Amino acid sequence: MLDIKLIREKPDFVRQRLATRGAEDEKLIDGILHADEQRRKTLAEVETLKATRNRVSKEIGALMGQKKLAEADAKKAETKDIADKIASLDKDAGAFETARDNLMLRLPNLPHESVAQGKSAEDNPLVRMHGAKPDLAFKPKSHVELCESLKLVDFARGAKLSGSGFLLYTNWGAKLERALIQFMLDLHTREHGYTEVSPPHMVNGHCLVGVGQFPKFKDQYYGVAEGDDKNELGKLYLIPTAETPVANIHREELLAEKQLPIFYCAYTPCFRGEAGAAGVGTRGMIRVHQFDKVELIKIVKPEDGYAEQEKMLANAERVLQLLGLHYRVISLCTGDMGFASAKTYDIEVWAAGQGSYLEVSSVSNCEDFQSRRMNMRFKAESGENKFPHILNGSGTALARLFVALVETYQQADGSVLIPEPLQKYIGTSRITA
Numbered sequence: 001m002l003d004i005k006l007i008r009e010k011p012d013f014v015r016q017r018l019a020t021r022g023a024e025d026e027k028l029i030d031g032i033l034h035a036d037e038q039r040r041k042t043l044a045e046v047e048t049l050k051a052t053r054n055r056v057s058k059e060i061g062a063l064m065g066q067k068k069l070a071e072a073d074a075k076k077a078e079t080k081d082i083a084d085k086i087a088s089l090d091k092d093a094g095a096f097e098t099a100r101d102n103l104m105l106r107l108p109n110l111p112h113e114s115v116a117q118g119k120s121a122e123d124n125p126l127v128r129m130h131g132a133k134p135d136l137a138f139k140p141k142s143h144v145e146l147c148e149s150l151k152l153v154d155f156a157r158g159a160k161l162s163g164s165g166f167l168l169y170t171n172w173g174a175k176l177e178r179a180l181i182q183f184m185l186d187l188h189t190r191e192h193g194y195t196e197v198s199p200p201h202m203v204n205g206h207c208l209v210g211v212g213q214f215p216k217f218k219d220q221y222y223g224v225a226e227g228d229d230k231n232e233l234g235k236l237y238l239i240p241t242a243e244t245p246v247a248n249i250h251r252e253e254l255l256a257e258k259q260l261p262i263f264y265c266a267y268t269p270c271f272r273g274e275a276g277a278a279g280v281g282t283r284g285m286i287r288v289h290q291f292d293k294v295e296l297i298k299i300v301k302p303e304d305g306y307a308e309q310e311k312m313l314a315n316a317e318r319v320l321q322l323l324g325l326h327y328r329v330i331s332l333c334t335g336d337m338g339f340a341s342a343k344t345y346d347i348e349v350w351a352a353g354q355g356s357y358l359e360v361s362s363v364s365n366c367e368d369f370q371s372r373r374m375n376m377r378f379k380a381e382s383g384e385n386k387f388p389h390i391l392n393g394s395g396t397a398l399a400r401l402f403v404a405l406v407e408t409y410q411q412a413d414g415s416v417l418i419p420e421p422l423q424k425y426i427g428t429s430r431i432t433a
Contacts, residue, residue, distance in 0.1 A: 001104055001372040007032060017110040020117050020334035025108055032103045039096035046089045053082045105209065106216055109369040111334045112306075112343040118333025125333070127345065130317065131326040134352050138412045142353040143403040144284040147173060149414055150431055152406070153285065165289035167399065172431045176418075177292060179425035180398060180405075181267050184294040184319055188395055192315045194265035194296060199245035201268055202236045207248040210374040212340030212366070213240060220273045238271035242295035243392040250299065251374035257381055260388060261308065262299040265395065267292065285399040286358065292398040298391040301378075302368065305389030306343070309365040312393045313345050316361040319396050323419045325404055326350040328357060342367045347396070353407035358400040363393035 007014050011029055018026040056079050063072040116125050147153040152173025158166045169177050188194045202224055208214035213221065222238040225231075239245055246264050255262075270293050285291075296315060300308045313329070320327045332344040341364035348357035368387035371377070377385045409417040415432040423429050 001369060002107055002110065003368075003372065004032075004036060004100075004104070007104075008036065014110065018107070020111055020115075021108060021337070022119050022335040023108070025106075028103050028107055032100055032107075035096045035100035035103065039093050039100060042089050042093040042096060046086055046093065049082050049086050049089070053079055053086070056082070102215075105373075108339045109212075109342050109366060111337060112365070112367075115337065115343050116331065116333045117335075119335040120333075121336050123333040124330045124336055124346070127329040127331050129326075129328040130321065131324070133326050133350050134408050136352060136410075140352040140407060141410060141414075142284065143351070143406050146353070146406050146410055146414075146416060147285075150416065150433055152176065152431070155284070162289075165287070167285060167288060167290070172426075172428070175426050176405075176422075176431070177398060177402060179422050180401060181292060181294060182425050183422055184395055185265065185267055187319065187322070188265045188294065188296060188315060192263075192265075192318075194263040197246060197249070197264050197266050199239075199242060199249075199266055199268065201239055203239055203245050203248070204236060205234065206251070207244050208237060210248050210251055211244050211370055212338075212373065213244065216339060222271050222273055239268060240272055241270050241293060241392075241394075242266040242268040243297060246295060246297045247299075247370060247390055247392060248374060250376050253376055254385065255299075255376070255378040255388070257301070257378050260299060260301050260378055261304065262297075264297040265294065266297075267294050269293075270397075285403050286354075288399060294395045294397075296363075296391075296393040296395040299371075299376075299388050300391065302386065302389050305365050305367060305391065308389075309343065309345075309363060309391055312391055313347075313363045316347055316363055316393050316395045319401075320347065320349055320360070322421045323405065325408055327360075332362075338362070338364060340364070340366045340369050342369065347394075349401065349404040351400075351404045351407045353410070354403070358404060360396040360400045360404070361394035363391070365389060365391050 002014065007029065011033060015026040015029050056075050060072050060075045060079070063075060116123065118124065144155070150172065151170055154168040154170050158168035161168065185196060189196045205214055208221065221240055223233045224236040224238060225233045246266050249264070269290055271290050273289070296312055298308050298312060317329070327347055327349040330346045330348060332346060337344050344362055344364040346359050347361040349360050351358050367389050370390045371387040376388065378388050380386050406416050409419065411417060415430050418426055418429050418431065
């Protein structure tokens with residue numbers, strides 16, 4: 001959530017920054033300012049009436065002391081009328097506040113000034129590339145062909161169990177998926193300083209509001225009901241990413257400055273209601289409703305936010321470097337950034353069988369946008385309560401990393417080599433039919 005003080009004091013600046021996103025969110029500012037002004041005006045009337053009520057109450061006491069009971073009774077009737085007006089105005093002020101806050105919850109974050117302006121992914125600047133595309137002496141197979149021939153994933157039975165967009169890993173495929181998860185958790189906790197947590201896979205709606213996924217994108221997530229009780233729907237949701245529970249761990253808490261920075265790392269399955277448009281992207285493992293991910297979260301002092309984002313990006317890149325995969329880093333433009341982000345880098349890994357890059361990580365600094373929505377603060381040494389910056393990054397996401405790995409390390413005989421760092425986790429150096 002944006003700071004209401006910023007909107008009041010610099011409405012044109014806020015409109016200008018929102019306009020760079022190209023979604024016309026700046027049109028909400030007038031409604032927010034109107035509701036906020038009406039709320040403040042109404043509260044001012046309430047304070048005036050309370051002062052009048054206090055004065056009249058003192059007059060009643062004086063009249064009672066003078067035995068002027070009739071006049072005192074008239075004043076009592078006056079205070080009742082004032083109390084009724086206060087109650088009515090308080091109700092109005094609450095309605096204005098609700099209207100204002102509902103609009104503010106629909107406002108995305110302001111892009112950082114360093115973010116390039118653009119309309120779509122085509123306008124995203126390239127930051128850097130690492131390594132070279134694999135030089136295969138044969139026509140590479142797609143991951144679908146490899147997974148079927150090596151029996152890594154049973155696509156048909158996965159669909160039979162849960163419908164399209166769900167995967168059934170089998171034998172070496174299941175082992176490889178588990179090996180990748182364990183490898184990434186060990187890397188981030190042992191070498192990068194993150195604390196591992198294992199959060200719930202279902203959360204309440206407040207957590208989704210906190211990270212900015214609700215209310216705007218509510219139709220994209222899976223609601224959960226206990227049994228057939230439809231009244232339970234809306235109380236719990238399957239998580240779309242570990243960011244949702246982990247970033248909320250300290251919601252509604254006042255941390256001490258000495259507790260910062262906080263680095264968390266978590267593995268979870270992730271559930272997404274939308275799996276993309278029909279076509280080649282939906283066949284296989286590239287767009288699915290359930291996938292695994294190792295997520296990185298940082299809670300830091302505002303002055304450290306952007307330096308820590310660069311470090312988090314390097315942490316995610318290290319995964320691909322150790323696995324020997326070619327990738328590129330993209331800086332998302334204003335029109336392609338996520339709702340809660342002020343600045344985002346995407347890491348895209350090369351998949352030889354696809355002949356294209358696949359996004360496996362987004363590393364974002366949300367500044368204080370999420371911490372305001374969560375009411376998460378820290379007490380600075382100066383005594384001031386401040387909102388920390390919250391950062392999130394995929395470190396990294398599967399199944400696209402799985403896709404890139406098997407397509408990159410496929411051999412002419414149809415087998416797949418296993419990169420050395422994974423061999424101790426999976427127990428083999430090559431997967432064969």
